[in-house]
Amino acid sequence: MSFENQPVVAAPDDWRAYSGVLSRRIFAFVIDxxxxxxxxxxxxxxxxxxxxxxxxxxxxxxxxxxxxxxxxYFGMTVGGRAQASPGMRAVGIAMMRLDGRRIDFLTAVVHMVLFWILNSVLTPLILLAGLFIERSRLVHDLLLGTVMVRTD
Incomplete structure (x- = not known):
């Protein structure tokens, strides 16, 4: 039985999977x-x-x-088996697609590049979107159909 297309953690409609994700993302960013x-x-x-x-x-x-x-670094870790970088694992979060498929190397790299581009073009204030968008998603998460979830 292959776990290749199985979700990493809880179902995307479970609100507990998104509680406190934004602050954890900040700490994961610094560690990574x-x-x-x-x-x-x-x-x-x-x-x-x-x-x-x-x-x-x-x-x-x-x-x-x-x-x-x-x-x-991000392509191999986020696109790897854990679906999370070492910083993400340290704070207990992982990335998953809304359709439940696993994140691959290219999606992880594009996610990071979009993060850099959006922050440099639209200023880091664009990160405040996570306070208002459902599931605490950021703009680059919306564009790729990804979401950060708690693993604990």
Missing amino acids: YLLVLLLCIPAAVVVFFLGVITLGLGWFLYPALFVIVALL
Whole structure:
């Protein structure tokens, strides 16, 4: 029996699954971006040696290093079996689709990119939408049909 298309946690209509999700998302954000910064250190060492091997061409990756590490980090963790990054797991939340299917790598990456774009274009005040939208969803959650739920 395959659990590939099974929901991560409670049904999307259970209100308890969304209680306190916004504050947990903030703490998960801080934890995850600290981890991404820590992962940039070994990635910078790898890029250094790649630059030596490619006679300096690899060093052009340095300006995009944070973005590359963050894309891989969120794509592999949120798009993985737990459907949550380590920061999300630490605060007890996970991402799921409203149709119950699992989040894949590409959806996790697009979710993060939309978050960055919407926050840079529409200012971080767009995050206040979570206070007024059902299930405490943010705008990028609405666009992708995803929702953050409690796992505890």
